[in-house]
Amino acid sequence: MSVGRYAPSPTGPLHLGNLRTALFAWLFARSARSRFVLRIDDLDPGRSRQHWVERQIADLAQIGIDWDGPVLRQSQRGDAYAAALAGLEARSLLYPCFCTRAEIRQAASAPHPGALTAAGGDPYPGTCRQLDTSARAARRAAGRPAALRVHAASDPVRFDDLLLGPGGGPVDDFVVARSDGVAAYNLAVVVDDAAARVEQVVRGGDLFETTGRQIWLYRALDLPVPDYAHLPLLLGPDGTRLAKRSGAATLADRAALGEDAGTVRARLAASLGLGRATDRFSPQQLVARFDPTALRTASR
Ligand code: GLU
Secondary structure, three states: OOEEEEOOOOOOOOEHHHHHHHHHHHHHHHHOOOEEEEEEOOOOOOOOOHHHHHHHHHHHHHHOOOOOOOOEEHHHOHHHHHHHHHHHHHOOOEEEEOOOHHHHHHHHHOOOOOOOOOOOOOOOOOOOOOOOHHHHHHHHHOOOOOEEEEOOOEEEEEEEEOOOEEEEEEEOOOEEEOOOOOEOHHHHHHHHHHHOOOOEEEEEHHHHHHHHHHHHHHHHOOOOOOEEEEEOOOEOOOOOEOOOOOOOOEHHHHHHOOOOHHHHHHHHHHHOOOOOOOOOOOHHHHHHHOOOOOOOOOOO
8 A cells, every 4th residue: 555644843833834735745645545644753853842743743633634553753763764874884875074064155155166056955065075084083083073974966866746747856965964963854754754665755845856865865775766746835925935933824823813724724725726715625525526636737
């Protein structure tokens, strides 16, 4: 049986844009009779909060989303990430990087013909790739903490997005473990989706750019690459992306204005082309009406 998932980061309440993506991912899976797993991406101990975990789970349930099996937590998956790092190390694909963010930014802003551009972060100029053993030892002796990067620098990895059509994502020597030892997002998401046998990664369009790096990792770790469907993000009234800090954008905000979860679900469904905002379809009725190809734009 095929598997889909939704994987929020518990760094704040889910806003309507997040709930819309979650509803879409759920409809995508349920309309194909797939399993659906919920994973909490609480990888970053500095930014994740238990009360947001509880609130996010409650809000998803209120909207009518259900899932199979226990809620998965990235904070409990350290051993799996360590095993994946060992696998990359065994293939000689890792190297320590001692650069600070400021150094990377500085190198990136200087003209540098070898620089690799990477959307979603400063391009890594490759400074630490060529360090020899003694240079690494000197930096360690000076007490500089090391992140781990992959020897990846390659052409963009191309893929055919189920919604956005053919595209590609940049692949540089991206970080797979932070200098404080925490696994990086790209590594964790690949390891976890593979362990849950996720075959369709359905998520917000803001993550499209990360997909090339993630496919590179699947291939490096000999794991089957899933299909991807990136949902273009809902914009706020002013045309900017909704953020957790935007006002009146959570289920609780809407409830305070007298809107129940069914009304919010109807509005989200309408924004996905499923009926009008005044319709009152149950989650099951939405599943029956859902056409996963209706939002395909093929315009990328
Ligand atoms: N946890 C990520 C986020 O909330 C999403 C991860 C993913 O869907 O790949 O942005």
